[in-house]
Amino acid sequence: MKLSKSFVVALAATVVAFGASAQGEPGLTDKTIKIGMFGPLSGNSMAYGFDVINAAKMYYDKVNKEGGVNGRKIELVVEDDRCNANDLLAAVKKLTEQDKVFLLNGGSCSGPVVGAREYVERVQVPLVMLNASGDGALYPPSKYIYGAFSISQRAVGGSMVQFAVEHLKAKKIGYINHDDAYGGWNLEAAEFQAKKVGADLQVQSINPNITDVTAPMLKIRAANPDVLVITTYARPVSLLVKKAQELGWNKPIVIAVNGTADLKQLVENVGNKDAFKNVYLQEVMLDVPGGAKLQWVYDMYKDYYPELAAKPGYPQTYMPYGIPSAMTVVNALKAAGPQLTREKFLDALSKTKFDSKVMAGPIELTPTDHAGQKSAIYLKFDGENKTPVPGSYRSAWVYQPK
Template sequence: MKLKMLGAGLSFAAGLLAAAAAGAQEPGITDKSIKIGMFGPLSGPNMAYGFDVINAAKMYYDKINKEGGIHGRKIEYVVEDDRCNANDLVAAVKKLVEQEQVFMLNGGSCSAAVVAAKDYVVRNKVPFLMLNASGDGALYPPTDYIFGAFSISQYAVGGAMIEFAAKQFGAKTIGYINHDDAYGAWNLEGSKADAQTNGVKLAVESINPTINDVTAPFLKLRAANPDVLLLVTYARPAALLIKKAAELGFNKPIILSVTGTASLSQLVENVGKDALKNFYIQEVMVDAPGGAKLKPIYDMYEAAYPDLAAKPDHPQTYMPYGIPPAMSLVKALQDAGPNPTREKVLAALKTQDFDSGVMAGRVKFGPTDRAANRSTIFVKYDGATMTPLPGVYSSRWTYQAK
């Protein structure tokens, strides 16, 4: 009798465990919601890289929720400020994963900072889609958990600029200024590959992002007599270099990478319109900021944030960048089916290939590529008018396992 009772008790306990397991959900998933962890610079000197980008992603998620959600579930997002700082970003990611128990992550606007979260994300097997950070150091070599560069891979930034300079201006010698950090090394590697392909000679100067006097590096590049000058820097050193070029009478084409264009109005204020007579901006969207092809995004922003839209500095240049990663996340959840797991979402991401209608190139991942976009257009800018030039330019750099 005792043995029978013990057996019955064990069977009942096993049944309870099985029932609990069957009903268990992965973190952040309920019958009615999917919790997403978002983060970016919402304060500090680099907030222009992320504030409106996060707003754009949020308004896209709100749109999906109004349309019924994903397989009956609404997206719930929790947002943290990473201040474009590696320590703050890792702290934000840990809080979202451990305290908020999010299902997946969608964040990061600053490449150097976002790479710091790589080990934690991979160790905890959390699906992570970056916002507008390139984050090449977290994308290469590829992992099963991190996807990014929806704006563009840093390897591709420099390479696409080289292709444009060679084809648009017939440049044979190109002056090239990048940063002396990992971010600068990534875009320089892609640039060297495309320079070789296009038969172009590079004259390179690498500067610290916090540089205050750019006279010496600029004079060294001018001595190389370049046909075109490429600035692959953040906004502050870019403004210093453009202003210095005007002061020293440099009148050849200057091409600024997409990472240096956080606020065009601020750029004009810093350098003056006379410094922008032969000036071109790299852009990863299908049109210039505010252009006709992007009007639906700007209309959506104005409807979602009327108070912000009334301000002269909003939306900021990078605002539309928040849409493609949000689209990617939604599509992966839809493709994962009515019973999503992290592994199902990751499998869906690895084969994604779609046109966002926002970026110059398709959002496309592959077996060894976690960078969504490598294509750009270029815009002539005179301080008042942006004129998109025909053609889409892409880097030919490809990842090779070492």
């Protein structure tokens, strides 16, 4: 068949445009997209990121086996940030300047991720966090940064207040948070939610390194709330639950996802299972870890990492969190089309909405809110067994420019 001259010229122009687009963008060719990943792969905080990255990697590999994204295969470059601000920034710089990735998909620890915001904005590289809440990098919204695919810290606080009022019928809530930025974020939304539902919040803000929680617990007891909500890190949680039992506390205690990474260690640190007679745990996935609704994730992990899955302690607690983040990246890359640019990718990110089949609520991103997930479920925990409470509970807090 003879092609017309005009058709040949048009086809050539399309090919040239496609090639020029690929060549003009870092980490992009007509056959590959290079993504830079980072998280704590070693050190004391390894539990927050090692298997989260493994989950994202297996999802990207699945996408590649199914043909890639708009004709391109995904290439990964992975760095260890050890959950340390300096190491994370060094990893981000290496991936951006030396490896020249198209986008960054990393960050399991909020503080270090927040510290990289200025650099990310300056070099204008898209950053899609892994499982860090990263409120300080998400609010006010940055054109280049999206995250909180597990849950934002603000949503942690808002959801817990909603659960306390709606399910536990609390009118007065004791609320213990940290006196740092992390604690301030969840308290801001908790106060917003409490005002919205007409609840009285009795707050005690404690230092993350506290060793004696007697004073704050005595103040909480004196306030006589209906429920105690704890949004601290893991170590203070064990001190607070133990002290609550010593003081004869028998009302519900609700523990945020921040403090539940190692429940076996929590129970050991408290030292008495009776302290867990009326305890609830916040969970940001749609089911108990390993539950029927999440079985596909755990089966996938066993297929990809059979030797690792056979070891005690694996998969790690937060493993499934890596899936929604990788899904978000892939969905936005697909929506951006074959003529891919960072600008098109960022625009597609800002219009993202889907059900990950992993988290408690939908992943939803807008031009004015870059935090992906705002819901949680709750589990009754007796020190050994976890029983889901029906329903999910969503934070109502919305960012308002000042």
